[in-house]
Each structure stands twice: as structure tokens, then as C-alpha cells.
Amino acid sequence: MAGTRQHELVARLDTLEEGDAFDVIVLGAGAAGLTAGALAAGAGARVLIVEAAGLVGGTSALTAGTLWAPGRYGSDGLSPAEDRVRAGRYLEQLIGADDLAALRETFLDEAGAAIELIERTTAARFVQRSHHPDYVGDVDGAAIQGRAIEAVDFDGRLLGPALALIRPPLKEFTVLGGFAPNRDETAAYSVIATDPLSAGSFRAALQAAPRMIRHVGDRVRGRRSSHLTMGNALVGRLLYTLLSRPTATVLLHTEATELVTGDSGVTGVRLRSGTVGRTLTVRSALISATGGFNRDGARRAELLGTTPERWSAVADGNRGRAHRLLEGAGAAFVRQGSDAFWAPVSLPARRDGSQGVYPHFALDRGKPGFLVVDSGGRRYLDESQAYHTFGETMIAHDVVPPAFLIADAAAVRRYGIGAVRPGGWGLRRRLREGYVVQAGDPARLADALGVDNDVLRQTIERFNADAERGLDTQFCRGETPYQRNLGARGREPNPSLGPLRTPPYYAVRLYPGDIGSASGFATDERARALDAGGRPIGRLYILGSDMRSIMGGRYPGPGITLGPAVVFAHLAVRHALGEDYAS
Numbered sequence: 159m160a161g162t163r164q165h166e167l168v169a170r171l172d173t174l175e176e177g178d179a180f181d182v183i184v185l186g187a188g189a190a191g192l193t194a195g196a197l198a199a200g201a202g203a204r205v206l207i208v209e210a211a212g213l214v215g216g217t218s219a220l221t222a223g224t225l226w227a228p229g230r231y232g233s234d235g236l237s238p239a240e241d242r243v244r245a246g247r248y249l250e251q252l253i254g255a256d257d258l259a260a261l262r263e264t265f266l267d268e269a270g271a272a273i274e275l276i277e278r279t280t281a282a283r284f285v286q287r288s289h290h291p292d293y294v295g296d297v298d299g300a301a302i303q304g305r306a307i308e309a310v311d312f313d314g315r316l317l318g319p320a321l322a323l324i325r326p327p328l329k330e331f332t333v334l335g336g337f338a339p340n341r342d343e344t345a346a347y348s349v350i351a352t353d354p355l356s357a358g359s360f361r362a363a364l365q366a367a368p369r370m371i372r373h374v375g376d377r378v379r380g381r382r383s384s385h386l387t388m389g390n391a392l393v394g395r396l397l398y399t400l401l402s403r404p405t406a407t408v409l410l411h412t413e414a415t416e417l418v419t420g421d422s423g424v425t426g427v428r429l430r431s432g433t434v435g436r437t438l439t440v441r442s443a444l445i446s447a448t449g450g451f452n453r454d455g456a457r458r459a460e461l462l463g464t465t466p467e468r469w470s471a472v473a474d475g476n477r478g479r480a481h482r483l484l485e486g487a488g489a490a491f492v493r494q495g496s497d498a499f500w501a502p503v504s505l506p507a508r509r510d511g512s513q514g515v516y517p518h519f520a521l522d523r524g525k526p527g528f529l530v531v532d533s534g535g536r537r538y539l540d541e542s543q544a545y546h547t548f549g550e551t552m553i554a555h556d557v558v559p560p561a562f563l564i565a566d567a568a569a570v571r572r573y574g575i576g577a578v579r580p581g582g583w584g585l586r587r588r589l590r591e592g593y594v595v596q597a598g599d600p601a602r603l604a605d606a607l608g609v610d611n612d613v614l615r616q617t618i619e620r621f622n623a624d625a626e627r628g629l630d631t632q633f634c635r636g637e638t639p640y641q642r643n644l645g646a647r648g649r650e651p652n653p654s655l656g657p658l659r660t661p662p663y664y665a666v667r668l669y670p671g672d673i674g675s676a677s678g679f680a681t682d683e684r685a686r687a688l689d690a691g692g693r694p695i696g697r698l699y700i701l702g703s704d705m706r707s708i709m710g711g712r713y714p715g716p717g718i719t720l721g722p723a724v725v726f727a728h729l730a731v732r733h734a735l736g737e738d739y740a741s
């Protein structure tokens with residue numbers, strides 16, 4: 159049934175009439191655009207989702223599918239209402255009273271109800287993570303668990319042929335030709351890889367077997383892995399919803415070339431797909447959700463000039479081309495303290511010869527047996543801090559990248575390093591291609607990296623002495639709940655610290671890579687685009703990474719981009735279609 163609907167959902171531009179009218183036209187089929195489309199179509203609105211790429215999902219499909227949503231379930235044993243108050247205090251302490259405070263208040267007031275509505279009216283489902291702390295644990299109001307929710311895995315077979323429309327997960331996060339373990343499975347597979355004969359490993363293998371068998375079956379049938387996890391699960395669930403919405407249409411390989419405006423704001427949009435062009439009428443809302451500016455050459459040069467695009471983990475279609483049209487309609491692009499969101503990344507080669515980008519979010523750098531030095535051989539940051547501030551620190555540091563993530567053999571065996579998996583899977587290939595550097599002792603590692611021998615030796619000695627005591631006297635590593643959570647569970651007194659003593663030693667080059675836009679278009683609390691004078695532009699809404707982040711360039715916790723993306727999608731649709739649109 160879903161397969162039949164797919165042909166109705168995805169159309170070609172030449173099947174639309176010149177002047178055709180839609181209630182809602184969405185540019186961009188990532189999490190923000192798909193959520194807005196699914197909600198609006200659920201209310202019976204005629205919806206057109208216009209996607210420039212040949213696949214849906216954008217950067218959202220590459221994510222962990224985590225949303226920061228205070229007030230949905232409550233945190234740390236507090237009720238949703240109490241959590242909302244504490245989350246407000248947390249953001250106030252962390253970000254202060256800037257011009258985005260009203261948007262943050264709206265987000266906090268609405269997040270719980272918005273997520274509940276999305277779960278009730280679409281196929282999106284979320285689960286609360288048991289232990290997923292906010293990123294700045296020493297600020298009043300920070301929570302240890304409950305605010306981060308994650309997309310529940312999805313059976314992609316329900317999509318029929320539309321499964322092939324979803325952008326696959328980051329290759330660097332998959333194994334065995336596209337198998338993408340979810341968070342729990344990643345932990346289970348590490349046990350299998352590092353301690354294969356243990357009881358835990360046996361249990362994990364039993365648990366993994368059905369998924370593995372299905373994956374092999376998928377590959378034999380020549381299709382992608384049908385068990386969708388994380389960001390792919392979120393996108394799959396939204397696409398599944400749209401397949402059952404008769405008033406929704408998706409156009410692929412199509413872009414807007416002009417916004418038609420009048421005294422009342424945006425009234426239409428000119429679209430192009432290959433040689434075909436159509437001008438369509440917008441009745442209620444034109445929503446821009448094209449995923450931000452990270453791959454817009456001109457804007458990137460202006461805002462992120464010191465970091466090349468090849469360090470970016472953002473989906474390659476996010477070229478910001480719709481932004482010129484928004485500016486033409488008067489929308490104001492506003493910069494933040496940090497224009498982008500960051501993570502330390504390394505650059506493994508892919509089998510097809512292209513370059514991959516591996517974001518070091520959680521699996522190695524904050525574990526015992528790892529440290530990071532600059533190209534002078536000195537530590538210069540807390541390796542267990544959140545990825546965004548890690549990236550910012552790399553950029554602010556006066557020694558240019560790469561930095562080096564260094565580990566000993568015991569740590570690499572247990573946790574892997576970057577694209578090398580726990581158990582050392584893939585190590586030989588990565589050594590061959592030069593992604594990983596190996597040496598028998600610190601002096602030879604320093605030589606291989608072109609780092610001063612004595613400096614690196616002293617750095618490791620000092621780090622090891624601190625690690626033995628469980629106290630990082632230089633950078634206070636592993637002291638907040640987030641940092642401890644990144645470390646090795648149960649290891650005391652400091653889960654994040656362990657000495658490097660077992661040869662050989664390994665290193666991977668690290669760069670500050672961008673994972674999203676923080677600067678973007680100004681909006682009001684209903685996601686309406688604002689002009690330079692702060693006036694809303696009629697029928698024009700901005701969502702997701704196109705919208706200026708409400709966090710002022712800060713990264714308070716897991717999911718602070720996808721959380722606001724879907725909550726403001728609901729607020730935009732509610733404003734465009736009326737308060738009771740979902741009743």
C-alpha cells in the first residue's frame with residue numbers, strides 16, 4: 159500500500175499546472191521541512207515539498223536523531239512543568255538576556271506540547287534517553303537526563319520503494335556496507351569486538367543476530383539497510399507519514415528561482431527542474447527549510463573563512479541558494495557569536511576514493527587512554543568537553559590545525575579511534591591510507607607526526623601522572639556529568655582519564671569541522687521571517703538551520719538544533735493554518 163502511495167507522493171514539476179495553488183509550499187525536505195509538511199498535510203492543507211536533491215533527509219538523515227525537548231517528559235525526577243522552569247534558568251544563566259530570549263521562552267513553553275502533538279498526529283516516535291546530560295553541567299538548571307529524546311528505530315520496509323528516497327546515514331558511522339547501529343547497539347558491538355568470549359558478548363551477539371540477518375538479506379536483494387536508526391529513523395517516519403497524506407506532494411531535483419511578492423508579502427514562487435519551469439501560488443505559507451549556509455561558497459568564505467568546506471559534515475546539497483531569494487524578499491540574515499556549530503572531525507578516505515568526514519562526537523576523545531595535542535605537541539584543551547566548544551577552542555587556538563588525537567594500543571582496542579572500530583577493526587586499512595599513524599613509542603610517534611620529540615614525551619608523561627590520580631590539573635577533564643558520561647562507565651575516580659602506556663601508539667589528525675549553521679534568518683516566535691526593521695514578511699516562514707539559532711551560537715545540550723526545528727515547524731504551521739489546525 160505504501161508503495162502505491164509513493165508514486166502519488168513524489169511527482170514531477172511538469173505534472174503541475176502553471177499557477178497551481180498550494181496552501182503550504184516548503185523548500186527543503188530535511189527534518190524541519192518534512193515535519194512542517196506532515197503537520198500541514200495532516201490538517202488537510204494542500205502541501206508541496208520542494209527538494210533540490212534527489213533524496214530527502216538532508217543533514218537530518220545523518221544525525222543521531224536527538225532532539226532537546228525540555229518539558230516533554232520531565233528531567234531528573236522532576237515533572238515536565240518543573241523541568242521547563244529549570245531549563246529556562248539553565249538557558250538564562252548560559253546565554254543571558256539577548257534579543258533571542260523571547261524565542262527561547264516560546265520554545266520552552268511549547269516544546270512539550272509540540273512533541274506530544276507530533277507523536278499523536280504523525281508516525282514520529284521518540285524515546286527518552288536514560289542518561290544524556292546537558293553539555294554545561296556546572297550551570298544552575300542543567301539536567302542529567304530527560305531533556306534529550308531520540309527517534310525510535312523504524313522498519314523501512316513499510317516505506318516500500320520510497321525507502322530508496324532517504325539519504326543514507328554517514329558512511330563513517332556504518333559497518334558492513336550500510337548497517338547503522340543505534341546507540342545501544344554501538345555499545346553492545348563494542349563488547350563483542352573487545353571481549354568476544356564474555357557472557358556480555360554472547361548476549362549482545364544474540365541481540366544483534368536478527369538485525370544482522372536482515373541487513374544481509376537487504377544487501378542480497380540489492381537494497382539499502384531497511385532497519386532505520388537515529389536521523390534516518392526520524393526522516394523515515396516523517397516520510398511514512400507523508401505517504402499516507404493524500405494532499406501532500408514532493409518534488410525532487412527542483413529549486414525555487416524566484417519569490418513572487420506583493421504588498422501582503424509572498425504570494426507565489428517560481429520553480430525550476432531541469433528545463434521545466436512553473437510559477438505556483440502560495441495561499442498560506444512559503445516555508446524555507448533548506449538546511450543553512452554551510453556549503454554556500456560565498457557566505458562560507460565570509461563567515462567561516464578559516465575552515466575549508468572539506469571539513470564540513472553538513473549534507474552536500476545545502477548550498478544556501480534559496481537564501482538569495484529570501485534576502486530579495488527583504489528577510490534579514492543575522493550573525494551570531496559563533497556562526498556555525500562545530501565538532502572535531504577527521505578525514506578518512508572512502509572506498510570510492512572520495513574523502514569522508516568523521517565527527518568525533520562521543521566514541522573516543524573523552525575515553526581513558528586518549529589525549530589531544532596541537533602540532534607543537536602540547537595539550538591545549540579538555541578533550542571531554544562538548545564537541546561545539548571543542549571546535550571553537552580549536553579555531554581560537556593560535557597553533558593551526560591539524561591537532562592530533564593520540565591513544566595507546568589498549569585504548570584503540572577497546573574504543574577504536576575515529577573510523578577505526580572497537581577491537582581495532584579497519585586498523586590495517588586506515589594505517590595503509592595514512593589516516594592513522596602508528597609508532598612503537600612516543601618519540602617515534604612524534605617523529606612520524608613532525609612534532610617536537612621532547613615536548614610530546616613530556617606532554618604524555620604529565621598527562622599520565624594526572625590520569626593515574628584521576629585529576630586533570632591542566633584542563634579539569636572529566637569533571638562535569640556530561641564529561642563523565644563520555645568516559646568509561648564505572649571507572650573511578652575519573653571515568654574520562656587513563657594513562658597511555660601500552661605500545662604501539664596511534665594518532666589521527668583532527669580539524670574543526672562544522673555540523674550546522676548558527677547564524678541565519680531572523681524570525682519572530684511564530685517562525686515568520688523578519689525584515690531588517692523587525693517587521694514580519696507576509697506568508698514567509700523560516701525553519702531549521704535556515705532560521706537563526708535561538709541559542710545565540712551556544713550549544714546547551716544534545717539535540718538543540720533538531721528540537722527547535724520541529725517545535726517551530728509546528729508553530730509556523732499553526733500560525734499559517736490557524737490555532738486549531740490539528741484538532
Ligand SMILES: Cc1cc2nc3c(=O)[nH]c(=O)nc-3n(C[C@H](O)[C@H](O)[C@H](O)COP(=O)(O)OP(=O)(O)OC[C@H]3O[C@@H](n4cnc5c(N)ncnc54)[C@H](O)[C@@H]3O)c2cc1C
Nearest residue numbers: 186188190210216217218221224449475702703717719720
Ligand atoms: C553528523 C551530524 C550529526 C548531527 N546530530 C544532531 C542531532 O542528533 N541532533 C541535533 O539537534 N542536531 C544534530 N546535528 C545538526 C543537524 O543535522 C541540523 O541542525 C539539522 O539537520 C538541520 O535540519 P534542517 O531540516 O534545517 O536541514 P536539512 O536536514 O539539512 O535539510 C535541508 C534540505 O534542504 C535541501 N535544500 C537545500 N537547498 C535547497 C533549495 N534551494 N531548494 C530546495 N531544497 C533545498 C537539502 O538538499 C536538504 O535535503 C548533526 C549534524 C551532523 C552533521
